[in-house]
Amino acid sequence: MIEIKEVSKTYHQGKISTKALSEVSFVVNKKESLGIVGESGSGKSTLLRLIQLMETPSTGDILIDGEPTSKWTEKQKQIQKRKMSMLFQSFNLLSNLTVLDNVILPLKLQQRKDLDKALELLEFVGLSEQKKSYTSQLSGGQKQRVALARSLITNPEILLLDEATSALDDRTTEEILVLLEKVKKSYEPTIVFVSHDLDVIKSSCERVLIIEKGKIVNETRVNQKKVNSMSESYSEKAMRVLSL
Numbered sequence: 721m722i723e724i725k726e727v728s729k730t731y732h733q734g735k736i737s738t739k740a741l742s743e744v745s746f747v748v749n750k751k752e753s754l755g756i757v758g759e760s761g762s763g764k765s766t767l768l769r770l771i772q773l774m775e776t777p778s779t780g781d782i783l784i785d786g787e788p789t790s791k792w793t794e795k796q797k798q799i800q801k802r803k804m805s806m807l808f809q810s811f812n813l814l815s816n817l818t819v820l821d822n823v824i825l826p827l828k829l830q831q832r833k834d835l836d837k838a839l840e841l842l843e844f845v846g847l848s849e850q851k852k853s854y855t856s857q858l859s860g861g862q863k864q865r866v867a868l869a870r871s872l873i874t875n876p877e878i879l880l881l882d883e884a885t886s887a888l889d890d891r892t893t894e895e896i897l898v899l900l901e902k903v904k905k906s907y908e909p910t911i912v913f914v915s916h917d918l919d920v921i922k923s924s925c926e927r928v929l930i931i932e933k934g935k936i937v938n939e940t941r942v943n944q945k946k947v948n949s950m951s952e953s954y955s956e957k958a959m960r961v962l963s964l
């Protein structure tokens with residue numbers, strides 16, 4: 721369980737201070753999918769970076785399984801970071817590496833190698849045939865599939881998604897959301913999904929926090945609609961959404 725306890729974050733740039741988060745408190749339960757929605761600049765990415773232990777709160781603390789991370793050594797933080805993976809809007813793939821090498825990269829950085837696992841994950845995301853391609857040859861949806869496979873190679877307990885579908889069109893977004901459901905069933909990670917896209921969050925999260933100007937202003941359980949099957953055509957989706 722992750723507990724965000726009265727966390728504030730202020731950035732200082734010269735004489736300018738920006739309060740990105742203001743006394744934010746909430747928990748993320750093990751294996752749940754928590755959505756965080758809010759407009760641009762509301763503090764969503766800051767929250768993810770804090771959970772990821774890439775930044776530290778100005779005040780307050782982040783507790784992981786009951787332990788305050790502010791008291792952790794760098795080594796303890798490093799161990800926790802390895803239990804988390806992040807998916808970005810911009811995919812963050814290396815264009816000079818093949819699809820397979822991109823997937824295996826997080827293991828290589830830890831001086832480990834597991835080719836079978838990488839191949840299994842490429843199969844899981846439906847990209848076995850592209851394993852030798854360079855990522856520049858792939859579509860946006862395919863790139864995010866590679867990024868998803870790469871994020872799973874370290875068996876993360878926590879998957880953090882920062883606007884992970886925001887660069888994709890509607891159809892491709894649906895495909896990634898279907899894949900995310902498969903990830904949930906097969907790997908049961910804890911998911912924190914940050915997005916400004918309400919439809920995406922509604923499709924993929926059970927519980928949602930609404931953030932505004934650095935404060936959590938509301939929390940709701942999602943009346944979950946089923947993720948649409950991949951067979952729904954663009955025009956069917958358009959009719960469904962537009963006729964609501």
Ligand SMILES: Nc1ncnc2c1ncn2[C@@H]1O[C@H](COP(=O)(O)OP(=O)(O)OP(=O)(O)O)[C@@H](O)[C@H]1O
Nearest residue numbers: 731738739740758759760761762763764765766767
């Ligand atoms: N490294 C930084 N230095 C200075 N200010 C920052 C930094 N990171 C974020 N901010 C500021 O903190 C506030 C919250 O930013 P944050 O990126 O967390 O919001 P967001 O909801 O993720 O927005 P977006 O959806 O546009 O990425 C903004 O006012 C932003 O300008």
